[in-house]
Amino acid sequence: MSDFLTTFTTDLKDNLAGFIGVSVTEIKTGMSFASLSVDPNFDPELASAYNLEVVKAKFNALKALGLDQKIDDILITLSNQIHIIDLSDNGEYFVYLAVDSSKVNLGMARATLKKYSKDIAGKL
Structure with a gap:
């Protein structure tokens, strides 16, 4: 893992109350470049593999609806967790x-x- 990604994942863990896990994934290939979890039962790479399908479905929905829009993030609210899928500026x-x-x-x-993810596209 690059120094940037190590710092990125650690900074999120250290500076975000309630942190459970994070991963950085390339949309085209589905490859996870970095992941970190404080819960041994939570696999952020596996979660990212499934959430890649959510991202692709949203892209398809925008296309089908003829919407010329950029996805900033996708929010999934569970009973005791919040999951955020934040897309890089270049998509x-x-x-x-x-x-x-x-x-x-x-x-x-x-x-x-x-704050921490704004430079992802430029660093990978």
């Missing part, structure tokens, strides 16, 4: 983040993720 990568919803608010999670 080639996504960051998948899972947090404990009882320990963080959505606005803080999104802002922190944006």
Whole structure:
């Protein structure tokens, strides 16, 4: 893993209350470039593989609807977790983040993720 990705995943873990896991995945290939989890039962790479299908479905939906829009992020709210799929500015990568919803608010999670992920496309 590159130093940038090691720093990226560690910074999220250290600076986001309720952090569960994160991964960085290339959309074209489905390859995960980095992942980190504080829960041994939570595999962010596996979650990213399934969430890649969510991203592709959303791209297909935009195309079918004739919407010329860029996806910033996709939010999935579970009973006790928040999952955010944040797409890079160039649309080639996504960051998948899972947090404990009882320990963080959505606005803080999104802002922190944006802060740390803004350089992903330029660094990979």
